[in-house]
Amino acid sequence: xxxxxxxxxxxxxxxxxxxxxxxxxxxxxxxxxxxxxxxxxxxxxxxxxxxxxxxxxxxxxxxxxxxxxxxxxxxxxxxxxxxxxxxxxxxxxxxxxxxxxxxxxxxxxxxxxxxxxxxxxxxxxxxxxxxxxxxxxxxxxxxxxxxxxxxxxxxxxxxxxxxxxxxxxxxxxxxxxxxxxxxxxxxxxxxxxxxxxxxxxxxxxxxxxxxxxxxxxxxxxxxxxxxxxxxxxxxxxxxxxxxxxxxxxxxxxxxxxxxxxxxxxxxxxxxxxxxxxxxxxxxxxxxxxxxxxxxxxxxxxxxxx
Numbered sequence: 001x002x003x004x005x006x007x008x009x010x011x012x013x014x015x016x017x018x019x020x021x022x023x024x025x026x027x028x029x030x031x032x033x034x035x036x037x038x039x040x041x042x043x044x045x046x047x048x049x050x051x052x053x054x055x056x057x058x059x060x061x062x063x064x065x066x067x068x069x070x071x072x073x074x075x076x077x078x079x080x081x082x083x084x085x086x087x088x089x090x091x092x093x094x095x096x097x098x099x100x101x102x103x104x105x106x107x108x109x110x111x112x113x114x115x116x117x118x119x120x121x122x123x124x125x126x127x128x129x130x131x132x133x134x135x136x137x138x139x140x141x142x143x144x145x146x147x148x149x150x151x152x153x154x155x156x157x158x159x160x161x162x163x164x165x166x167x168x169x170x171x172x173x174x175x176x177x178x179x180x181x182x183x184x185x186x187x188x189x190x191x192x193x194x195x196x197x198x199x200x201x202x203x204x205x206x207x208x209x210x211x212x213x214x215x216x217x218x219x220x221x222x223x224x225x226x227x228x229x230x231x232x233x234x235x236x237x238x239x240x241x242x243x244x245x246x247x248x249x250x251x252x253x254x255x256x257x258x259x260x261x262x263x264x265x266x267x268x269x270x271x272x273x274x275x276x277x278x279x280x281x282x283x284x285x286x287x288x289x290x291x292x293x294x295x296x297x298x299x300x301x302x303x304x305x
Contacts, residue, residue: 009048015046051065062088062090118138128161155167180207183198203289209278213289219255223267227256227260266295
């Protein structure tokens with residue numbers, strides 16, 4: 001949505017560099033404000049009036065805007081942003097009836113769509129990013145679209161050539177939105193040095209130990225479900241048992257390689273022990289988590305340490 005608005009403003013400025021831009025939210029808008037910013041200019045100066053979150057305009061203000069749309073000023077470009085849904089829909093219909101151009105701004109909501117968004121960002125900048133690097137960037141930055149876009153812009157500006165997973169790791173290691181889950185993923189994959197690094201980062205930025213252990217428990221549970229799954233069990237049922245979205249089953253199957261029954265049993269014991277230590281049975285939750293990560297990483301393959 002921000003980009004759609006910026007595109008309109010850029011087009012206006014290309015035609016007239018000194019165009020006056022009024023970017024307003026409902027709390028800044030009153031009847032007098034609208035009259036002021038939409039009245040014809042004595043000097044013929046062009047203006048862009050952006051009304052953000054138009055669905056939140058009061059009924060009177062929405063009526064004022066609707067009346068304006070019936071007879072708009074020639075030197076004013078009005079932009080209405082809307083969050084979707086039925087609230088304020090009448091104003092949008094009035095704008096469309098007046099000849100407004102509609103731009104749908106539905107962002108990516110699924111993990112695969114966010115990865116595709118990253119690839120498109122690099123392609124638009126004339127650059128390439130490998131598939132695993134795009135996935136790593138999404139995993140590191142999180143689901144907030146602005147942050148993903150900013151991360152892409154940074155990598156394009158700070159690097160040359162094709163961006164691979166190693167480049168992403170150098171710039172974004174330890175910055176995952178859900179760092180507890182990153183700790184858990186590295187631990188069940190047997191990647192101990194990385195798991196410990198992620199654990200220390202997670203604790204340093206204030207992630208509660210109980211949340212990290214919860215992520216460890218979830219990862220171990222997922223491994224147990226996938227490793228012991230019966231033939232004939234559908235994907236939806238398997239995902240339900242593992243308490244993960246269906247798309248993550250592929251990751252779980254990859255992580256389950258190298259695990260056996262003894263290893264899973266030991267990892268589950270460690271998670272239970274750590275839960276007790278964190279909740280009062282021990283004096284040092286951070287040490288308990290570090291021990292848990294070591295034990296889980298070593299349990300991969302069934303070894304006891």
